[in-house]
Amino acid sequence: MADPDVLRPKHIGARVRRVEDPRLLTGQGAFADDRIVPGALHIAFRRSDHAHALISGIDTAAAAAMPGVFAVYTAADLEGLVEPLRATSRMRNYHATPLYPLARGRVRHVGEPVVAVLAEDRYRAEDALDGIAIDYAPLAAVSDPRAALGADAPVLHEEAGTNVLAEREFSRGDIAAELAAAPIRVGGSFRFHRKAPTAIENRACIAEYDRGRRLLTLTSSTQIPGVIRDALADLLDMPGHSVRVVAADVGGGFGGKASLYPEEILVAVLARRLGRAVRWTGDRLEDLATTSHGFDEIIDAELALDRDGTMLALSAEVIGDVGAYSIYPWTAALEPVQVVSFMPGPYRVPTYRGRVRAVATNKAPTGPYRGVGRPIATFVMERLVDMAARRLSLDPAELRRRNLVRPEEFPYRVASGIVWDRSGFGECLERACAAIDYPKLRTDQGKARAAGRLCGVGIASYAELTGIGSRISAAPGMPINTGTETATIRLDSTGAVTGNFGIASHGQGLETTLAQVIADELGARLADIQILQGDSALVAHGTGTYASRSAVLAGGAAVSAARLLKERIIRAASHLLEAAVEDIDAADGRVFVSGTDRSLSFREIARAVYTEIGRLPRDAREELEVTKVYDPFFGTATAATHIAALEIDPQTCKVRLDRYVVAEDCGRVINPMIVDGQVHGAVAQGIGAALTEEIVYDEAGQLLTASLVDYVIPAASEVPPIETIHLDTESPSTLGGFRGMGEGGTIGAPAAVANALADALAPLGAEIFELPMTPERLFRLITEATAQARGD
Amino acid sequence: MKPAPFEYFCPDSLDEAVVLLAGRAAEAKLLAGGQSLVPLLNFRLLQPAALIDINRLSELAFLAEDRGGLRIGALTRHHALETSPAVAALFPVLSEAMAHVAHLAVRNRGTIGGSLAHADPAAELPMVATLLDAEIRTRSAAGPHTHDARDFFTGPLSTVLADDEIVTEVFLPALPPRTGSAFAEFSLRRGDFAIAAVAATVTVADGRITAARLAVAGADERPLRLDEVEASLAGQCFDADLVETAARLAGESVNPFTDLRASADYRRHLVAVLARRVLTEAHARIAVGAA
Known part of the structure; x- marks a missing residue:
């Protein structure tokens, strides 16, 4: 018998230090802009300063004549070189929009690229922008999505014939009858304002063409090298082996780098x-104006309950402001549809109707942003739950307890069709309440309130679908398969282990977590494993990292491939050690025969297989390289409860977050330190979404928040210490038992903060229907509530 | 987000800086800590033909007690003000304000002369200078001048400074007892x-x-x-x-x-x-x- 201690997983579940950090923290990372290619041409874009206009003429002669300028390109110069890109979908009532690398005859949002200057450096390229004259014939612009629905609104895409680019409805039961009959109804019109992903590294890319090999290599700060490779191969009519897309080190993405952009094309x-390297490095102004935005929705919602707090019915009517184009590959439907498909959350809601319209406006396109739709759905649903609790004079935790899907009810089918597999919905609530000492928190709040202080406690419970397999598209009707992931694991002739994947880590620490998985499954040493990813040339098909998929899908593929490889290593060892396969196991980079002192290192086995020909019978020399594709088919639920405690200064309207607790079930935890880090960062972004971050356009479609002075992201001083509790259970639905968790913090935090704000303001009778609740909005809310209380 | 071309000068003395500025007054900008100027250059909101870098003028970096008040050289960094025992003893309100000036990285570079000359209406130093009836002392080719802080700021990003005038020091007069x-x-x-x-x-x-x-x-x-x-x-x-x-x-x-x-x-x-x-x-x- 092998020593049971040796067989126990050692790396999964451990706070293993991130193997990427020495590289990233000592300036040895290689980001797209770090790639030095002699003779590369730098692009600066002349971007539209109009929200909506026809381009009647472009004169680039003066710019082309300026020193250091190599060439100036407009859409006319690209005719015949590249096809327009369209994000197609099988979804009914959906209109794709053509996307050209440079605006072709018409601009639809401020910041859209119109002219590209290629020069010897970025300084010269920017100097030449002033030498370009563009004649615009302004068109009426529409910035308000409600106005864009109007009969007399300007239509952005005439071929669509409407500004409603997508429309979807989910329905179960007779919503009208249930609402009419319900004794308790709460509701309102909610607004979640537009947000920018703001990765620390702006988007950047460099393309090189090797004429001798006819090989095009695009190095880009992207989350989706595989998707881009496939799209470029189509657009440029090149075979996939002639197009390579490399996402080297990437400084954050949050969804903003999960789409294909005109600059990359x-x-x-x-x-x-040109047969020359061409590069573009976006600056912060370009990032805020053109990297896909998120979270721009208007939601009219109503929740009906019985007198005992049992939820009866939910209705939601959603308008999603998707901006000027339907983004590739996700389409304009991605976020708005997820708002309604996830609205019922982790609760038993028997009757539901959710309808959504994705409406085009003259703003930058929206796309995936950490949480996608669910932060908005959770904000609305959790606000409704708290409003209902107040109406029923029930504690908000108790009302949730009564309605969360119970353990015996899994798998539970949500009214929108999503199925929750077994997951710790109730456990997360109880664990979060215990961690924050909820009863004491309420007692302390009561005392503070009696002293006139505005203290609030907010709970948010949610569930999300992660690690989505091939049964469902990550975006509705999207013809790209995002539901499988490939791992190729090899033991090479030196005894080193390499794992190749189609994912693209951009801060998640996947080089560490996948090495942990392989180490345990293979019995290898962590130090002997290298994970390669972020390169379309590594596997036959890959897409990238997004949608909380990589730990589940790549982790599952790693488990599957490592297990098979381990069998082969052990079969080779059984010959070499002259022992039965059943008596051999591997750990720490060695195979050993149970109950004996006979063992071999992986290195010795590799040499025997690859080099020392003759040590193994010819037919026993198996390939020590395994490729496996993993498909979780449906995916798996991830659940959490967030609790925030805060205080509002009633005079200045300053919000101070005092406590923040997250209890989450992300299945089997591969690395608690990395999970903590993901939760902390995502909660910080959720706090930003709740309190300060807002992309603002004026009525004419001009962008007013074009710098990080005006677009206010939280700093360390605004984020409280965050306590995390991991349930650490195994998902029954995935290989390895992992659930995805990269987005969850951003899903729960806006709702928890909104509920805490509403709770703090309860003595004034004010409710929260809008995020971010900036100091200015809070000032107006408090002023109005105070005036009403006085009877003004 | 790259600046337009400019000529760059880096004088070693105040006298040299005054002469350089006098020759180019209208088209030149003084570069001190650069914490406000450089972003404006990068956005191309300012496109001066010349930058005169005064960071080598060590004669302008000092803190000296004077008649119960303080003389503060124009090139004194925010961080020096923030941590100066003399400032804390004589003008605690200034120490208190400095902690609100941006972040440590900015305070390590930013200067009092630069902040006053930049005249952001939301900045702390111009406001504290106004509170404390500071004297803002300058030099130009025509010689030294003194401005009352209360009359110095004329609007957003604008002051009474002439194009050829360099802020050299700020004098904070003593506060009365009690x-x-x-x-x-x-x-x-x-x-x-x-x-x-x-x-x-x-x-x-x-x-x-x-x-x-x-x-x-x-x-x-x-x-x-x-x-x-x-x-x-x-x-x-x-x-x-x-x-x-x-x-x-x-x-x-x-x-x-x-x-x-x-x-x-x-x-x-x-x-x-x-x-x-x-x-x-x-x-x-x-x-x-x-x-």
């Missing part, structure tokens, strides 16, 4: 055309 | 520009306020002294009602603007709230200091 087209 | 002071700021994040900031000094003798000063940033086109409020306090006995009335008057006597971050109403409200807090705190600190 343009550098690729021009590099191939 | 003076307390306080500073308070509201910003969206720690270190951001003020949505409103208010600072006060209160001087008492024989149980009465002999003098009070109240200055405001972020609530008007330039840092303000609220003369009317100050007058309402002088000669009075300090109590909560007096402060309440003064605070209300402070809110009414500013003329703030509305922008993305805050409405005029909210700024006016904040000025009143912060005025109440700093007057109360400044007065409370006298008792502590006198004990």
Whole structure:
């Protein structure tokens, strides 16, 4: 018998230090802008300063004549070089929009690229922008999504014939009858304002063309190298082996780098055309104006309950402001549809109707942003729950307890069709309440309130679907398969282990967590494993990292491939050690025969298989390289409860967050330190969404928040210590038992903060229907509530 | 986001800098800490033909006590002010304000001369200089000049400085005995520009306020002294009602603007709230200091 201690997983579940950090923290990372290619041309874009206009003429002669300028390109110069890109979908009532690398005859939002200057450096390229004259014939612009629905609104895409780019409805039961009959109804019109992903590294890309090999290599700060490779191969009519997309080190993405952008297409087209490297490094102004925005929804929602607090019915009517184009590959439907498909949350809601319209406006396109739709759905649902609790004079935790899907009810089918597999909905609530000492928190709050202080406690419980497999598209009707992931694991002739994946880590620490999985499954040493990812050339098909998929899908593929490879290593060892396969196991980079002192290192086995020909019978020399594709098919639920405690200064309207607790069930925890880090960062972004972050356009479609002075992201001083509790259970639905968790913090935090604000303001009778609740909005709310209380 | 081309000069002495600036006055900009100038250059909102870098003028980096007051060289970094024992002893309100000036990285570079010459209406240093009746001393080809801080700032990012004038030092005159002071700021994040900031000094003798000063940033086109409020306090006995009335008057006597971050109403409200807090705190600190 092998020593049971040796067989116990050692790396999964441990706070293993991130193997990428020495590289990233000592300046040895290689980001797209770090790639030095002699003779590369730098692009600066002349971008539209109009929200909506026809382009009647462009004169680039003066710019082209300026020192250091190599060429100036407009859409006309690209005719015949590249096809427009369209994000298609099988969804009914959906209109794709063509996307050109440079605006073709018309601009639809401020910041849209119109002219590209190629120069020897970025300084010269920017100097030349002033030498470009563009004649615009302004069109009426529409910035308000409600106005964009109007009969007389300007239509952005005439071929669609409407500004409603997508429309969807989910329905179960007779909503009208249930609402009419319900004794308790709460509701309102909610607004979640537009947000920017703001990764610390702006988008950047460089394309190189090797004429001798006819190889186009795009190095880009992207989350989706595989998706881009496939799209460029189509657009440029090149075989996949001639197009390589590399996402080197990437400084954050949060969804903003999970789409294909015009700049990436343009550098690729021009590099191939010119046979020279062409690069573009976006600056913060370009990032805020053009990297896909998120979270821009208006939600009219109503929740009906019985007198005992049992939820009866929910209705939601959603308008999603998706901006000027339907983004590739996710489509404009991605976020708005998720708002309604996830609205019922982790609760038993028998009757539901949710309808959504994705409406085009003259703003930057929206796309995936950490949480996608669910932060908005959770904000609305959790506000409704708290409003109902107040109406029923029930504690908000108790009302949740009564309605969360119970353990015996899994798998539970949500009214929108989503199925929750067994997950710790109730456990998360109880664990979060215990961690924060909820009863004491309420007692302390009561005392503070009696002293006239505005203290609030907010709970948010949610569930999300992660690690989505091939049964469901990550975006509705999208013709791209995001539900499988490939791992190739090899033991090479030196005894080193390499794992190749199609994912693209951009801060998640996947080089560490996947090495942990392989180490345990293979019995290898962590130090002997290298994870390669972020390169379309590594596997036959890959997409990237987004949608809380990588730990589940790549982790599952790693488990599957490592297990098979381990069998082969052990079979080879059984020959070498002259022992039965059943008596052999591997750990710490060695195979050993149970109950004996006979063992071999992986290195010795590798040499025997690859080099020392003759040590193994010919037919026993198996390939020590295994490729497996993993498909979780449905995916798995991840659940959490957040609790926030805060105080509002009634005079200045300053919000101070005092406590923050997250209890989450992300299945089997691969690395608690990395999970903590993901939760902390995502909660910080959720706090930003709740309190300060807002992309503002004026009525004419001009962007007013074009710098980080005006677009206010939280700093360390605004984020409280965050306590995390991991349930650490195994998902029954995934290989390895992992659940995805990268987005959850951003899903729960806006709702928890909103509920805490509403709770703090309860003595004034004010409710929270809008996020972010900036100091200015809070000032107005408190002023109005105080005036009403006085009877003014 | 790259600056337009410019010529760069890096003089070794004030005399040399004065001559260089005199020759190029209108098209040149002085580069000190660069914390406001460089972003403006990168956005191409400013496109000067020349930059005169004064960071080598070590003669302008000093702190010296003088007649109970302080002479502060124009090239003194914010961090030096923030951590100076002399500043803390003589002008604690300045130490208090410095902690609100941006972040440590910015305070390591930014200079007092640069902040005053840049004249951001929401910045702390112009407001504190106004509060403390600072003298702003300059040099140009024509010789030295002295400006009263109260007359120095003329609007957003504009001052009385002539194109060829270099701020050389700031003199803060001594505060009277039995003076307390306080500073308070509201910003969206720690270190951001003020949505409103208010600072006060209160001087008492024989149980009465002999003098009070109240200055405001972020609530008007330039840092303000609220003369009317100050007058309402002088000669009075300090109590909560007096402060309440003064605070209300402070809110009414500013003329703030509305922008993305805050409405005029909210700024006016904040000025009143912060005025109440700093007057109360400044007065409370006298008792502590006198004990």
